[in-house]
Amino acid sequence: MKRNKILVPVMILAIAIGAAVTACSKPGLRHLGTWTPVADSSARLVIDTLAPTVALKHGGLHTSGDFARVKAKIAAKAEPWYSGWNRLIANSHAQVSYVANPTVKLIRGGGSREEPEADNYSRAMNDAAAAYQLALRWKISGDDTYAATAIAILNAWAVTCKSINGDSNSALAAGFYGYQFALAGELLRDYNGWAAADFTAYKKWMTDVFYSLNYNFLSTHFGSCVTNAYANWDLANLASVLSIAILTDNRSMYNYAVSYLQTGRGNGNWYLAINNVFEGADAGLAQLQESGRDQGHATLCISLMGVIAQLTWNQGDDFFGLDDNRFLKACEYTAKYNVASLNVPYRSYTRIYGANCGSTEVHSVISDNGRGTVRPMWSLPYFHYVKIKKLTAKYSEMGVQSTLPEGGGGDYGPNSGGFDQLGFGTLMFTLD
Numbered sequence: 001m002k003r004n005k006i007l008v009p010v011m012i013l014a015i016a017i018g019a020a021v022t023a024c025s026k027p028g029l030r031h032l033g034t035w036t037p038v039a040d041s042s043a044r045l046v047i048d049t050l051a052p053t054v055a056l057k058h059g060g061l062h063t064s065g066d067f068a069r070v071k072a073k074i075a076a077k078a079e080p081w082y083s084g085w086n087r088l089i090a091n092s093h094a095q096v097s098y099v100a101n102p103t104v105k106l107i108r109g110g111g112s113r114e115e116p117e118a119d120n121y122s123r124a125m126n127d128a129a130a131a132y133q134l135a136l137r138w139k140i141s142g143d144d145t146y147a148a149t150a151i152a153i154l155n156a157w158a159v160t161c162k163s164i165n166g167d168s169n170s171a172l173a174a175g176f177y178g179y180q181f182a183l184a185g186e187l188l189r190d191y192n193g194w195a196a197a198d199f200t201a202y203k204k205w206m207t208d209v210f211y212s213l214n215y216n217f218l219s220t221h222f223g224s225c226v227t228n229a230y231a232n233w234d235l236a237n238l239a240s241v242l243s244i245a246i247l248t249d250n251r252s253m254y255n256y257a258v259s260y261l262q263t264g265r266g267n268g269n270w271y272l273a274i275n276n277v278f279e280g281a282d283a284g285l286a287q288l289q290e291s292g293r294d295q296g297h298a299t300l301c302i303s304l305m306g307v308i309a310q311l312t313w314n315q316g317d318d319f320f321g322l323d324d325n326r327f328l329k330a331c332e333y334t335a336k337y338n339v340a341s342l343n344v345p346y347r348s349y350t351r352i353y354g355a356n357c358g359s360t361e362v363h364s365v366i367s368d369n370g371r372g373t374v375r376p377m378w379s380l381p382y383f384h385y386v387k388i389k390k391l392t393a394k395y396s397e398m399g400v401q402s403t404l405p406e407g408g409g410g411d412y413g414p415n416s417g418g419f420d421q422l423g424f425g426t427l428m429f430t431l432d
């Protein structure tokens with residue numbers, strides 16, 4: 001693992017992109033310039049970046065060791081892995097009968113001035129979930145029919161979909177479905193039935209259609225105040241950038257996300273997404289930028305940060321441990337309030353947004369809107385902190401138990417919130 005060190009945040013960046021949000025197919029984007037860090041000139045990278053020529057490791061969220069462990073546990077019918085496996089194979093998205101439903105224009109934020117046609121992003125969220133679940137079934141069972149079905153989904157989208165359209169919500173489509181499609185593709189990269197030309201076309205599609213909009217949003221926030229968007233918007237797009245970087249072997253792209261997470265001006269910055277760490281009697285807890293908004297989005301931030309932390313951990317970067325395990329404290333805070341249903345402290349937060357950052361909104365108390373939101377997300381951080389870092393995570397453990405075994409897209413209702421995370425953490429992240 002790379003040693004954490006203090007560095008000036010110099011990084012490779014893409015050529016300037018306009019703020020238009022209705023189409024994101026801009027081929028040929030590459031990181032070429034130097035990124036401007038946060039206004040605070042004292043900001044530094046704690047987690048280092050490596051030279052663009054240093055290869056990235058493949059696997060995405062899951063390593064070969066993870067699959068070896070899971071296969072052995074399932075063969076022994078060991079719990080809770082076996083229950084996690086049964087949850088996966090029972091999902092309607094994880095079946096060889098699943099048929100892709102791609103669209104030329106992926107629309108989120110439709111019925112708007114920017115895009116008069118209606119939303120159709122449910123096609124992407126269902127198909128991305130299916131591709132990932134089928135890929136898991138293939139990696140674990142060895143049955144190529146699952147890989148072939150997943151590849152058919154990915155190829156269909158790469159051939160058909162030309163752009164992401166909509167109002168500013170198009171950035172959410174680029175983030176959520178970008179990281180999920182990329183991670184599905186990453187799992188399938190070593191399937192010998194995926195024609196080399198098709199895999200190359202898929203990687204180009206991910207870069208041209210998803211990454212271009214990810215970068216457009218993160219670098220311009222579509223011309224709005226840089227803190228206008230809540231943290232989950234940045235985090236979804238950063239998860240997508242990281243996933244596409246790994247898929248396409250683009251270290252410069254990866255470096256951009258790693259640097260943004262530490263010194264970015266938007267709310268996806270790790271220190272802004274987790275905007276207050278408590279001390280004294282409340283030590284071990286940290287509130288999220290979205291804690292005063294509602295708990296549906298606060299839990300979403302935990303889910304996305306878990307993906308980011310796991311992706312980067314598998315590359316040798318420790319966002320789990322960054323700033324004395326800041327993410328663990330946010331997990332404990334969110335689980336204490338939502339799972340244990342206990343009171344937590346809250347520090348007043350002023351959101352700055354609007355034209356020229358001229359508006360403010362004060363969140364003086366933690367929001368109880370959506371309190372108790374259930375997402376399949378707790379296994380990933382809990383087992384890392386408790387089994388790998390040997391720390392305690394009392395409330396996160398309650399989260400694990402409350403969602404045992406974790407399912408995925410299709411198990412938590414038909415709406416987008418049930419597909420914001422890939423899930424199946426009981427199966428893939430549980431450790432002895």
